[in-house]
Amino acid sequence: MSRMKRIFALAGCLACAALMALPAGALAAKTRLAFSGGPDGGTFQYFSNAISSRLSKQLPDVEVSNMASAGSVENLRRVNSGDADFGVVYAGDLFLGTTGQLTNDPKKYTNVLSLAYLYGAPAHLVVLADSGIESVKALEGKRVAVGPAGSGAAASAQRYFTALGLWDKMNVEYIGYSEAASSIGDKKIDAMWVFAGFPNSSVIQAAASNKIKLLSLVEDAKASSFFTDNPYYAEVTIPAGTYSGVDYDVQTVQDSTIWVAGKHVKEDVAYNSLKEIFSPEGLTFMVGVTKAAAAMKVEDGNYGIVTPLHTAAAKFWQEKGLTLTDAQLAK
Incomplete structure (x- = not known):
């Protein structure tokens, strides 16, 4: 074997050894999520953009991309189908959608679960x-x-x-x-x-x-x-x-304006997302992006929600001492 080949072989062995020494899961790909917001310049878009950028920066294993949208009902449909993972939806549209009462649309959108109250x-x-x-x-x-x-x-x-x-x-x-x-x-x-x-x-x-x-x-x-x-x-x-x-x-x-997640979003991802955004630093960041985020408070995390919570959200808000309603705990 030539001297150059021996050098490459040694380098390859060292690289393999280094990779094997990494902690389990360090090589796992990032969880990539899509957040469906609203029209450019609208309040929905401010929230979806802010949450997406904050989570992408603060959660090392998560990357969230923001998506423009026509608004609440489109977000409901995207999250329900899995085309988006997170979204912003009015509580009214969420209630009517999950119960099959949207205007001219009897479909029941049952794959969309609430995470948190954002603003009213x-x-x-x-x-x-x-x-x-x-x-x-x-x-x-x-x-x-x-x-x-x-x-x-x-x-x-x-x-x-x-x-x-x-x-x-x-x-x-x-x-x-x-x-x-x-x-x-x-x-x-x-x-x-x-x-x-x-x-x-x-x-x-x-x-x-x-x-x-x-x-x-x-x-x-x-x-x-x-x-x-x-x-x-x-x-x-x-x-x-x-x-x-x-x-x-x-x-x-x-x-009420609600942050929602698809039923398919893993519990640890949804939980860590809530934990980051509703941390003191996360809430300060949100208010810096839009004054409407001043309504976001831990003590009001389940305010105005009349539809089922994601299991991660139920766990998170109960840990924060909030009492959940039967509608929020419904499966």
Whole structure:
């Protein structure tokens, strides 16, 4: 054997010896996951991007790639089919999807499991301070803007006001938030319904030109069938001072945004992902990416979830001292 061949042979032996000396599992390939988020620039995409990058950086055996998406329902379908491993889905779509009640879609999406509550989209019901409207029931016969036809805002308004027996007794205006903010000042409408995170720019717009009030919605919701008919909605408080002139807490209702995982995602991967994101460092990172992440708290990890949790999530939140509901523990 030539001198050069002997050198290569020795190098090969040393390399093999080095590989054999590595700890078991060190050579295993990384677990590669896909996270289905939302449209560019949207809140869903901020969350999916942030979680993906954080997990890829902090978990040595995991790499998560972010995927753009049309939003909640597409994410539900992708995760259910295995085209994505993680996703962001509204609790309402998750509930309706798992029970086969999505509009024009009777399929049951049972492979999608909840991991954690991320943030909420609360309802704002805005009237002028001098309108004389002191309660939701006083909207009978009034002109109420509920968002564009076919929008999530309009759908939520219909659910709420139908439960209260008001939907067919109001003059509903299907117009967007910005137009509604202008119209309420011009007294072309009597109230505007906004279904979005706070502070909302359209409500700020309305409050900048007029003295406004926000009506509380929870008491009437509890007195009706609203929460029974729509168990994915939860109570939330818009704090005093969020909007100019609104110096009191507003008790309202919201749909919750949920971080979900496919049933196929391994328990240790899902558990370690939750552990990292809900660590103090992980939560600080999330808030640095989007202010909406301020709603993410360990004590609210299972808030607004009315569908089954991934086994890893059930384990994680129970370890954190949270009490889980029968719906969250359902198999």
